[in-house]
Amino acid sequence: MKHIIFSILFVVFSIYVAFLNPHESTFHLTQNQTFKLPTVILLLAAAFTGVLISVAIFWTFNLKNTLSRWKSNLQKSRSEKRQRRVESLYKKSENFFLSGRLDKAVSVIDKVLFASSEHVAALGLKGKILFAQGKKVSAANFQKKALDRDPQNISVLFDLATTYDEAGQYEDEINLLKKIHRDNPKAAQPLLRLRNVYLKKQDWKNVLTAQDKILPLIRDHKEEWGEELKNKSHYFYERGKQQWEIDKRDPAISDFKQAIKAWNKNSAAHLFLGDAYLETGKQKLALKNWFAGFEQTRNIACLTRAQKVCLETGDTQNLIEAYQKAIDPNQPQENHKFNLLLALLYLEHGQPEKAKSVLEENQTEEELLGSLLLALANKPTNNGSTPESNLNLIREAVFQFAHQ
Incomplete structure (x- = not known):
């Protein structure tokens, strides 16, 4: 429209100029054909012709660009349609996989890869499907192909680590998890998985190294942090046992102390630290550790360990106080155990009257062991057996009952 308006204005202007400038010029179209036109009209006609040619050239190029854009849009539309179909097939395969229909999942994902061999998610899914079918080597190959195209794909990295784990390729898994950790230093999950690999190898040094890196990352999650502190304690304990078995006693004792420091319950x-002290001839430290252990854990085994040592040393006062302090009126079942152990302790050290007093003052429905101890306190002999043989049998029964 603007070109039409411009042309009309140009014609009007030409007429106006020609009217004011009537001088003529001869214009030869051929040798025989000539025209006489006002000079101004001739000049304006030439200019107008130039404008028309420019417009024609402009529209020619514009049409070419339009055709090019149309072709590009057509190709884009086809590509998007193809991509939508590929994504639809991928989702379909993923749904088959999640519902456990592995054969269907393989069939559909193969169509995706045939249409788009560079599809990273499809390569990763094919790896998952093959892994679920037990084809670990093939699964790893597809997962590696996916990582070749997208090296930072955390999902595929973890999937490949899982494949290595199930295949027993622990060194490959460790190296891969270390790479994930380097790329994601603030993430706890790679370290948790790395620690678990070391656990399988019973590599307690690296387990504890990983654990020390995990704890600061989860400090804001109090419940999880508490559980991981307990785990750290258990790992120190396991390393201590390992050290003890190869006769590295001082490092073992140090690890048991670290285990208690990490989690005092x-x-x-x-128990093991007390046993270690006892085996190295440190009875007082063993008893001190067991008494402290009972205070912190309420584990009766700490006191029964101490009772066996007190039988040899004859020093029972601390143990008697521990039993008396442990009695809780709100826990009758536990009280009965402590009373039986206290009565047994008195009998072991030749104080039958005190044993009788404890047993008679604390009657319960469970009277078998109490009756046996009371009978032993009242009668030095029983059916020809020596008091010592009877006491040994009853002692084992009481300890077994106390540990239930």
Whole structure:
């Protein structure tokens, strides 16, 4: 429209100029054909012709660009349609996989890869499907192909680590998890998985190294942090046992102490540390550790360990006080155990009257062991058996009952 308006204005202007400038010029179209036109009209006609040619050239190029854009849009539309179809097939395969229909999942994902061999998610899914079918080597190959195209794909990295784990390729898994950790230093999950690999290898040094890196990352999650502190305690305990078995006693004792420091309710660490002290000839430290262990864990095994040592040393006062302090009116079942152990302790050290007093003052429905102890306190002999043989049998029964 603007070109039409411009042309009309140009014609009007030409007429106006020609009217004011009537001088003529001869214009030869051929040798025989000539025209006489006002000079101004001739000049304006030439200019107008130039404008028309420019407009024609402009529209020619514009049409070419339009055709090019149309072709590009057509190709884009076809590509998008193809991509939508590929994504639809991928989702379909993923749904088959999640519902456990592995054969269908393989069939559909193969169509995706045939249409788009560079589809990273499809390569990763093919790896998952093959892994679920038990084809670990093939699964790893597809997962590696996916990572070749997208090296930072965390999902495929973890999937490949899982494949290595199931295939027993622990060194490959460790190296891969270390790479994930380097790329994601603030993430706890790679470290948790790395720690679990070391656990399988019973590599307690690296387990504890990983654990020390995990704890600061989860400090804001109090419940999880508490559980991981307990885990750290257990790992120190396990390393201590390993050290003890190869006769590295001082490092073992140090690990048991670290286990208790990390979590003071680790009963196993308290018990083993006391045993370690006892075996190295440190009875007082063993007893001190067991008494402290009972205070922190309420594990009766700490006191029964101490009772066996007191039978040899003859020093029972601390143990008697521990039993008396442990009695809680709100826990009758536990009280009965402590009373039986206290009565047994008195009998072991030749104080039958005190044993009788404890037993008679604390009657319960469970009277078998109490009756046996009371009978032993009242009668030095029983059916020809020596008091010592009877006491040994009853002692084992009482300890077994106390540990239930």
